[in-house]
Amino acid sequence: MNSATFDHPNVLLGTLLAKGGRAHRLARLKALHEICRRHQESGSRDFSLSTIGRLAEAEGVLKGRVLYNMQSADYRELISAWATYAGPPTLRPSKPLASHEYLMRIHDPAIRSIMQAIIGERDKLRAEVNLLKSNAQVVVDRRPIGVRASGDAIALPTTTNGHNAQLTPSEREALGKAVSADYLERHGLHEGSHGEIVNEHGRTVFDVGFARAIRKILGA
Template identity: 90%
Template sequence: MNSPTIGHPDIVLGTLLAKGGRAHRLARLTALHEICRRHQELGSCDFSLSTIGRLAEAEGILKGRVLYNMQSADYRKLILSWATYAGPPTLQPSKPLASHEYLMRIQDPAIRSIMQAIIGERDKLRAEVNLLKSNAQVVVDRRPIGARGPGAAIVLPTTTHGHDAQLTPSEREALEKAVSADYLDGHGLHESSHGEIVNEHGRTVFDVGFARAIRKILGA
């Protein structure tokens, strides 16, 4: 852990105190050293100026913002020695998304696959909606389909095929099962008044309108 150029924090403190100076400054250095020592003994590797500044301010040693001043180079050197001694901070494993956790609880692989596709489509639509919201103005063309303005190209009708025609029998059966009361109850879930799926703790698993959307896809 020790750095060959910075040295153990005790040695760094001794060097800084040996420089002399006002008694108030020497007392601050010693107190800051003890704060860092206790922080390291608790197993922390976070010796950022913001973190140590908050600890020092909480104990009335100095204001956290003082550490960023040009005159506080000795304080920063002492903190850096502790950061080097403690080693780099331990990276915390990323927490899986709540939707992923609930997907993994679905034992039927067919339903899990369909649910995953639905969540992906939901996230895509949500991103598109947010993009539209970011635009200050949205121009909606309400002219009849096929109408043509001066110098404008003909607007051709667009045919949209329903999702129902794209479902296989097994996919339809899986979707029907996914929103059935018996299946949801068996997995500790239930459908709320606005079509959202919530767990036994009242936490929303799938957003408002989820069950209704599936039934619309099924043509129910």
């Protein structure tokens, strides 16, 4: 590209028009140049072929797909000059995760910290389950306990309150408060029929069984 195009696309436009050619081509170059000028003055830095093609097509200058043709090198060079003049596109800020937005609505730092740990554990378990689903075949033995072939070990169900013993009184109180109807209502949330936590828009914040799982941990 000519170094002059780094000063202003007007210079390149003059060079392209000086090459001559059919009047229709010259008119298109001028029209495309004007579209790019208005686009740049609007504050946009997006000068991709698809974006400029849509603008040109909307004004009846040319079909957007024409810009990809071999014969449209001059059009692409002009657009490229405007892209250089406008500067690199502004990066869009990354959108925070929905779970993070909900956490920020919890004003009590103790409960927010506990909820954050629970969400992290949930995401970890979900990833492990998805990994198992994709890499393993699970054989479910539906025979009643005790009905096994000779020589098979008999596994009996066990229960444990290990989580209970690990919680401090303040942690137990915070968890109980987090799933209480009054606390949920004050924060625009409510518990669904299957233990899920739902916001005022009907969207699930915490999955099915969440509230029940906390109550089981607390031994309620």
